[in-house]
Amino acid sequence: xxxxxxxxSPAAAASCFKKREKRRNITQGAFACLSxxxxxxxxxxxxxxxxxxxxxxxxxxxxxxxxxxxxxxxGAFQAVIGSRQFQFSFYIIGWLSLIGAAAGRYVCGxxxxxxxxxxxxxxxxxxxxxxxxxxxxxxxxxxxxxxAGLVCLAPLFLLDPIGQGQPAFCKWLCPSGALMAGWPLAxxxxxxxxxxxxxxxWKSGFLITLLGLAIFLYRPFCRYLCPLGLxxxxxxxxxxxxxxxxxxxxxxxxxxxxxxxLSIAVRQKPNSPDCIRCGRCLTACPTNALKLIxxxxxxVSRRRxxx
Amino acid sequence: xxxxxxxTYSVTILLFAVAAVMLLIGVTRGEALIVFTKACRxxxxxxxxx
Ligand code: SF4
Ligand code: SF4
Ligand code: SF4
Numbered sequence: 001x002x003x004x005x006x007x008x009s010p011a012a013a014a015s016c017f018k019k020r021e022k023r024r025n026i027t028q029g030a031f032a033c034l035s036x037x038x039x040x041x042x043x044x045x046x047x048x049x050x051x052x053x054x055x056x057x058x059x060x061x062x063x064x065x066x067x068x069x070x071x072x073x074x075g076a077f078q079a080v081i082g083s084r085q086f087q088f089s090f091y092i093i094g095w096l097s098l099i100g101a102a103a104g105r106y107v108c109g110x111x112x113x114x115x116x117x118x119x120x121x122x123x124x125x126x127x128x129x130x131x132x133x134x135x136x137x138x139x140x141x142x143x144x145x146x147x148a149g150l151v152c153l154a155p156l157f158l159l160d161p162i163g164q165g166q167p168a169f170c171k172w173l174c175p176s177g178a179l180m181a182g183w184p185l186a187x188x189x190x191x192x193x194x195x196x197x198x199x200x201x202w203k204s205g206f207l208i209t210l211l212g213l214a215i216f217l218y219r220p221f222c223r224y225l226c227p228l229g230l231x232x233x234x235x236x237x238x239x240x241x242x243x244x245x246x247x248x249x250x251x252x253x254x255x256x257x258x259x260x261x262l263s264i265a266v267r268q269k270p271n272s273p274d275c276i277r278c279g280r281c282l283t284a285c286p287t288n289a290l291k292l293i294x295x296x297x298x299x300v301s302r303r304r305x306x307x
Numbered sequence: 308x309x310x311x312x313x314x315t316y317s318v319t320i321l322l323f324a325v326a327a328v329m330l331l332i333g334v335t336r337g338e339a340l341i342v343f344t345k346a347c348r349x350x351x352x353x354x355x356x357x
Contacts, residue, residue: 053343053346063345064354073309075345075353077345086341089332090329090333090338093333094330097325098326098330101319101323104325167353170352171357182354192354192356200354224334238322
C-alpha cells in the first residue's frame with residue numbers, strides 16, 4: 001500500500017487512511033477478544049482463575065471482566081501496594097517497563113480495548129467534532145493527579161479497618177472496570193445485581209458521560225485521565241517501535257500535524273509522550289519523511305530527529 | 308546508524324534489563340501471588356460495589 005496518502009488524489013488519500021484505520025481497528029478488536037476469551041465466564045457471570053492471572057495484559061482491560069484471561073496492570077499495582085506486605089511493586093513496574101520498552105504507546109493505538117471503544121464512538125457522525133477542550137493543556141495534567149493520588153497514594157494511605165489499602169482508581173474512576181466488568185456482571189450475575197448501589201451509579205454515570213464525549217472529542221479518557229497511557233508515554237522515545245522524522249526529506253507542509261487527532265507538533269516531536277501511535281501522520285506525510293522504525297531495520301538517513 | 312540512534316537503542320536495552328531484574332525481584336518477593344489472588348476473584352471496587 002502507498003503510505004503517502006497526500007501525494008495522490010484526494011480519493012486515493014482517503015482510501016489509504018481508511019485502510020490503515022481498518023487494519024488498526026481489526027488488530028484492536030482481535031486483542032480485546034483474545035484477552036477476554038474465557039467463554040464459561042461470559043456464560044455464568046464468574047471469572048477465570050487460571051495461571052494467566054499471574055500475568056498482566058498490556059492495556060486497560062479489567063481483570064474482573066467475565067472473560068478476562070490476564071490481570072490489569074493498574075489494578076494489580078494497586079493490589080500489591082495496598083496489601084499489608086508491600087509498599088512498592090517491582091513486579092508491575094517490571095511489566096510496565098517491559099511492555100513500554102517494546103512498544104511504548106503502540107499499546108494505546110493498537111491493543112487497549114478501552115482505546116478501541118473510544119475510537120469506534122468517535123466514528124459516529126456528529127454536527128461538530130472538537131479538536132480539543134478549552135484548557136486542554138491543564139486538563140492533560142489531570143493524568144498526573146490521577147496517577148499520584150488515586151493509583152499510588154490512596155492505596156498506601158487510605159486503609160480499611162484490617163489495614164488493606166483502597167484501590168481508589170478502580171473504585172472511583174476506572175471506566176474500563178465499569179464497562180468490562182461492572183455492566184456485564186450486573187447483567188449475568190444475580191448476586192452482583194442485588195448488591196448494586198450508589199457507587200455503581202456514579203461509575204456508570206461517569207462512564208456514560210465519557211462515552212458521550214468520545215463521540216465529539218477524540219479519546220477524552222486517554223487525553224485527560226488515563227494513568228496507564230501517561231506511563232507508556234515516557235517510553236515512546238526509547239521503545240523498540242518508535243517514529244523517526246527525517247528533516248532533509250521534510251517539506252514542512254505540516255500535513256502530519258493536520259492529520260493528528262491529538263494536534264501534536266509531529267515534525268518537532270515525532271515521539272511525543274502524548275502520541276498514541278495511531279499512525280495517521282505516517283500516512284499523511286507526502287514525502288515519507290516520517291517513518292516507524294523497527295528493531296534491526298536499516299536507517300535510511302543519518303540525520304534524524306527522534307525527540 | 309547515527310550516534311544518536313545508537314544511544315537511544317542503548318537506553319532501550321537498559322530498560323529491558325531493568326524490567327527483567329524488577330520482574331525477578333517481584334516474583335521472588337511473592338508479588339505475583341498477590342496479583343494472581345486478586346485477579347482471580349471478582350473485584351468489588353472494579354465493578355462499583357466495594
Ligand atoms: S477497574 Fe480499571 S484499573 Fe481496576 S482492574 Fe479494572 S480495568 Fe484495571
Ligand atoms: S491511554 Fe489508557 S485507556 Fe487510552 S488507550 Fe492507552 S491505556 Fe488504554
Ligand atoms: S503523532 Fe501521529 S501517530 Fe501520534 S497520535 Fe498524532 S497522528 Fe497519531
